[in-house]
Amino acid sequence: MMVSRDYIESVIAKQMRIDGRKFDEYRKIEIEYGVSSKSAEGSARVKIGDTEVVAGVKLELGSPFSDKPGEGSIMVNVELLPLSSPLFESGPPSIDAIELSRVTDRGIRESKAIDFKKLCVREGEKVWLIFIDIYPINAGGNLFDACGLVALAALRDAVFPKLDGDKIDYHVKTKTKVPLTKLPISCTVWKVNNELIVDPCLEEEMASNARLSVVYTEAGEICAMQKGGDSPLTSEEIAQILDLAEIKSQELRRHFK
Amino acid sequence: MKYTKRIDGRKFDELRAMKAEVGVVKNAVGSARFQIGKTVAIAAVYGPKDLFPKFLQKPQSARLRCNYNMMAFSGSGERVRPGANRRSKEISMVIEKAFEPVLDLSEFPKAVVDVYIELIQTDAGTRCAGICAASLALADAGFDMKDLVCAVSCGLVGDQVVVDLDKPEEDFEGGAVDIPIAMLPRTGEITLLQLDGEISKEDLKKAIEAGKEACKKIYEVQKAALRAKYAQEVVA
Amino acid sequence: MSKLVIEERQVVIPGDTLAEGMDFLPGKGAFREGDNIISSRLGITNVSGRIVNVNALSGRYIPRRDDVVIGYVKDMSYSSWFVDVGCAYEASLSMKEATADFIERGSSLSDYFGIGEIILTRISNVTKEGNIDLTMKAPGLRKLHGGKIIEITPSKIPRVVGKQGSMISLIKDKTGCSIFAGQNGRIWIRGANPEAEKLATEAIQLINDKAHTSGLTERVGAFLEQHALEMQK
Numbered sequence: 001m002m003v004s005r006d007y008i009e010s011v012i013a014k015q016m017r018i019d020g021r022k023f024d025e026y027r028k029i030e031i032e033y034g035v036s037s038k039s040a041e042g043s044a045r046v047k048i049g050d051t052e053v054v055a056g057v058k059l060e061l062g063s064p065f066s067d068k069p070g071e072g073s074i075m076v077n078v079e080l081l082p083l084s085s086p087l088f089e090s091g092p093p094s095i096d097a098i099e100l101s102r103v104t105d106r107g108i109r110e111s112k113a114i115d116f117k118k119l120c121v122r123e124g125e126k127v128w129l130i131f132i133d134i135y136p137i138n139a140g141g142n143l144f145d146a147c148g149l150v151a152l153a154a155l156r157d158a159v160f161p162k163l164d165g166d167k168i169d170y171h172v173k174t175k176t177k178v179p180l181t182k183l184p185i186s187c188t189v190w191k192v193n194n195e196l197i198v199d200p201c202l203e204e205e206m207a208s209n210a211r212l213s214v215v216y217t218e219a220g221e222i223c224a225m226q227k228g229g230d231s232p233l234t235s236e237e238i239a240q241i242l243d244l245a246e247i248k249s250q251e252l253r254r255h256f257k
Numbered sequence: 258m259k260y261t262k263r264i265d266g267r268k269f270d271e272l273r274a275m276k277a278e279v280g281v282v283k284n285a286v287g288s289a290r291f292q293i294g295k296t297v298a299i300a301a302v303y304g305p306k307d308l309f310p311k312f313l314q315k316p317q318s319a320r321l322r323c324n325y326n327m328m329a330f331s332g333s334g335e336r337v338r339p340g341a342n343r344r345s346k347e348i349s350m351v352i353e354k355a356f357e358p359v360l361d362l363s364e365f366p367k368a369v370v371d372v373y374i375e376l377i378q379t380d381a382g383t384r385c386a387g388i389c390a391a392s393l394a395l396a397d398a399g400f401d402m403k404d405l406v407c408a409v410s411c412g413l414v415g416d417q418v419v420v421d422l423d424k425p426e427e428d429f430e431g432g433a434v435d436i437p438i439a440m441l442p443r444t445g446e447i448t449l450l451q452l453d454g455e456i457s458k459e460d461l462k463k464a465i466e467a468g469k470e471a472c473k474k475i476y477e478v479q480k481a482a483l484r485a486k487y488a489q490e491v492v493a
Numbered sequence: 494m495s496k497l498v499i500e501e502r503q504v505v506i507p508g509d510t511l512a513e514g515m516d517f518l519p520g521k522g523a524f525r526e527g528d529n530i531i532s533s534r535l536g537i538t539n540v541s542g543r544i545v546n547v548n549a550l551s552g553r554y555i556p557r558r559d560d561v562v563i564g565y566v567k568d569m570s571y572s573s574w575f576v577d578v579g580c581a582y583e584a585s586l587s588m589k590e591a592t593a594d595f596i597e598r599g600s601s602l603s604d605y606f607g608i609g610e611i612i613l614t615r616i617s618n619v620t621k622e623g624n625i626d627l628t629m630k631a632p633g634l635r636k637l638h639g640g641k642i643i644e645i646t647p648s649k650i651p652r653v654v655g656k657q658g659s660m661i662s663l664i665k666d667k668t669g670c671s672i673f674a675g676q677n678g679r680i681w682i683r684g685a686n687p688e689a690e691k692l693a694t695e696a697i698q699l700i701n702d703k704a705h706t707s708g709l710t711e712r713v714g715a716f717l718e719q720h721a722l723e724m725q726k
Contacts, residue, residue, distance in 0.1 A: 003641040004609075010639075011687045018641075020691055036378040038295040040330035050283055054377060056330025077329065079339055083301040083373035085284050090324060092340075131336050133329035135375070137299065138282050170334045286553060305553060305581035316622075319581070359507075361533065364555060366622055368581035396507050399552030399648075401522065401533040404508040443508050443531075480506060483535055487504040487550065487705050 008207035009193040019201060024244060026199040027051075031149065031255055033157045042158025042178065046150040048199060050140030052084075053147060055154040056133050057178070059161060061168060064120070064127040072119020072127035076105035078134045078147055085139035103226045104134065104147045104186070107215035111184035111223035114155070118179040126166060130158075130178065141201040144213050148186030149252065155180050156256065184223050185252045187245040188213040191233065196240060198248055212238065214245035218253060258431025260415025265423065272409065272421045272471055277389070277482035279397045287398025289482065291390035293409075294423055295380035300390035301373050302398040305362070308369035319362035320369045323352040325387055327376045333424050348384045349374075355388055355408070355439040355449040361401040370400070381424045381435075382410045388439050388449065393479055397486070406448060407475040408439035411468030413456055418463045420471040436461070438468045442476040445469060501540055504550070504705055505532040511545045522547030536648075537705050550705060554580045554647040554677040556619045561634070563642060563675035564627070566610045569602045576614065576627060579644070579677040584625035590617065591629050611637045611681070613673055637673070640683030643694055645701040647678035652704045653697055660700065660710060667717035668693040692720050 003018065011018050021027070027049030036043040040056035064071060078100040080088040088094075093101075108114060119128040132151050136143060155178055162172035190200050191210040200208060210229035217223055222242070227233065233241070263269065273294030282288035285301035292298075305319045313320060325348045327337050352374070362370060372394065374387040385408035392406040411420045413434040419426065427433050434454030440447055447465075456464070495514025499505060511523055512530040519525050522534040523545050532538075536547040554562075556578065564576035567583065574586040588596055592605055606612060613635055617628040629635070645653070653674050654661050665672055670684035670693045680697055684690040696713055703709060 003643075004611075007639070007641045014687060016687045018687065018691070020688075036297070036328070036330055038380055039332060039378045043330065054328070056328060058330045058336035060336060077339060081326075081373065081375060082303070082324070082371070083282065083285070083299065083375050086303055131329065133336070133339070135328055137375075138284050140283065168335075287551060307581065307583070365581050368623070396535045397551060399534055399536070399549040402507045403524070403531070403533060405506070483506045484504065 003203045005207040008204055012193045012195050012197070017197065018203065023195060023197045024248065026248070026252070027201075029149075029252070029255055031153050033153060040154070041161060041173070042154045042156070044150055044153030044157055046146050046153060048142055048146050048149075049201065050138060051142055051146050052137040053143070053150045054135055054137060055150040057154045057158040058131045058133070059158070059168070059178075060129045060131065061121065061126050061166065062129045064124065068116070069124035070120045070127075071116035072129060073116065074105065074108060074114060074130040074132065076101050076108070076132045076134070076151060078104065080139070081135050081137075084136040088139070099226070099228070100134075100143060100147050103144065103213055103224065104132075104151050106224040106226075107148055107184045107186050108151060108155070111182050111215065111217050111221075113180055113182040113184050113217075115179040115181055121163070128160070130155075139202070141205045142188065142199045144188040145186050145199065145252070148215065149255070152180075152183060152185070152256070182217050183253055183256055184215045184217050185249040186213055186215045186224075187248040187252065189241040189244055191229070191231065191237065196237065196244060198244065212241050212245075214242060214249070216246055216249040220246065258415040260417040260429065260431060263414075263419065264425045269417060269419045270467055270470065272474055273423065275475065275478045277393060277478050279393050279482050279486045285394070285398075287394045287396070287400075289390045289393030289397060291386050291393065293382060293386050293389070293421065295378055296382050296386045297377045298383065298386040298390040299375050299377065300387065300394040302370065302394045303373070304370040305365040305368035308367060313369075314367040317363060317366055319365035319367070321353050321356055321360060321362065321372065322369055323349045323356075323372045323374065323391065325349045325352060325374045325384065327379060327383065331376045331379050333379060348387075351449055351451065352384060352388055352391065355406055356391070356395070358446070358448055359403045359406060359441060360395065361403070364401070379424075381422055381427050382437070385409050385437050385439070389475060389479060393482055396483055404441045404443050405476060405479050406439050407442050407472035407479065408437065408449060409468055409471045409475060410435055410437045411464045411471065412436045413454065413460055413464060418460060418467055420467050434464075436464055436468065438465060438472070440469055440472040442472060497540065497545070499538050501538060502705075502707075503538045504536070505538055505547060506535050507533055511538065511547070516543060518544050520544040520546035522549065549648045551646050552648065554578065556580050556582075556584070556616055556625050557676070558616055558619055560616045560676035562614060562616060562677040563637070563673065563679035563681055564612050564614050566606045566608055566612065568608060569606075574602065574606050576612065578614075578616070578625065578627075579647070579679060580625070582623035582625055584616070584627050586614065586627040586629065590627065593630070606636065611642065613637055613675070613681070637681050640671070640681055641690060641694075642679050642681050643697060645678050645680065645697060646704075647676065649701050649704040650674050650676055650678060652709065653680065653700050655710065660713065663710070663714060664693055664696050664717065667721050668696070688724055692717065692724065695720070
């Protein structure tokens, strides 16, 4: 579908959306675990309507940062595959891919959802590094929330491989789960024609000029945010977004029950 | 070394279980997923569209551009560093050549048709699974092609000719020879042929014949997947 | 003995044998190999006399002379506009073909068609090298204001239009929308409200998905009937 910005705005002005949803309504969400269980230590697929993303977790051994000798770390990498959209191009990561990676990373890191101390093998020498690689298969809007969900799903699925001294035997998986203690959920609210909506389809996303991603933990704490788009948000709008995102993040969390 | 029984219990001429589905990427002009054993490939086709820089343009037809990539988590050991490398570039190139003889893009001079192949999970035979998926995706995109392209790896494990080697067989301590082939199923012509290892001329001929027989079975799976997309459902 | 191996309107795939013997000729999407005629694409068969064709069920638009299409104005030069008509090449609309008005030297072309605007236009010429000329000089060709555009597989446009326009009339009647179907697979829809436009969109999507099946008019009719009732509630 190719609909103009004017058209999207005119529909929103009538308090409607082009696909008939309510402003605060997500498309159908599906989560599937273990889509690459032979290769990855943890993996998952998330579908939100037409949008589909996959993620895989790989564990490696590395040296800790000198200021945190007893802690492991995570690395989130989103690659916007040209396979998934005619709008994506081959080549080095675009700024959009980098932003998605960093916002997804921040939600997990700052909520302390992973106990980094439990990733320590030998203090000051060897720690576990968790790589989370995320790829869209079909990009149809709202990659922010899809990436947040799929990263968590892949982490929930992840177990440590067997450790033989300082060597990892990737062919043998242990029963030990990656220490995921919280479920920080990202909900992004988009402003279109002065109204606030969640889970935009691609056309709505293109018609939006401001968005705010908010990551909530189950305790109701906010652990990461990112404002995007060219237009400003008022304090009232931000307050509204925080309320909406809190309710929606609770709703999204139910998919992990 | 003698190889009397396959590690996963298959017969020597038996392929792993296959699954194929067409139309899996909605944004693409054509797309498909092809799974053989634990190797899973997705292919999506975009175009024809403008090709830049201009010197790459072909005056008589569109250029076919394939891009093979393994997802970072899809390898058998450590994480694969993202981005193109020498291996993926070479594989992309031989995949392009595997399609040149069948694909007719003369209706689109100067343009480009892009085929993106992504591996989600791998257990050997990735370029062949990629070709099987790409073949379905190109057909799904409605391009004129004289035939589908079927591909499988055949070869030698120990002293035994086998088809569709998996990773444990490729790594067999008694030695293994991996021969990826791609075949045009109607004519039996070969459009991709590579070999890694050491093999006698007699065994090589046997292996290729076994590979060709295996390709015929793959062809059946591909045909069924294409027809399934348009299977007329019973209207109640 | 020559014979057809397929039935009319059958889905075939590349490599399928369509006919045996020399009495038949390969048309679109087919080629001869020895005694046989073979399909070169995934499509639906259409036999016209001795000629066996395979019509595509997918693929991007291939421009043909005299097609009426919907285009997006992408750019302009001193004397022409560049228009995206959904194929591999950009089409061009010259000043002469754009309007009967006299355009003064040095005036801005965007006064006539601006970047991003949508036009209903006709292909006046196509060369083998992919040069496409457009014209606005025919009844009905114009700029399209408001409404939305959906894109379907171009080869399915004849099904959306139907015999003598029967299918498109049905959708217009039941939804009250104005609809233009471009040969390039783009369809412009403007209705009284977003619900009506959504219903028309869904009906067209249904045709796109089921274009290879028979009994389509009844099916679309039933679909519209059912949802039109819901809308009134």
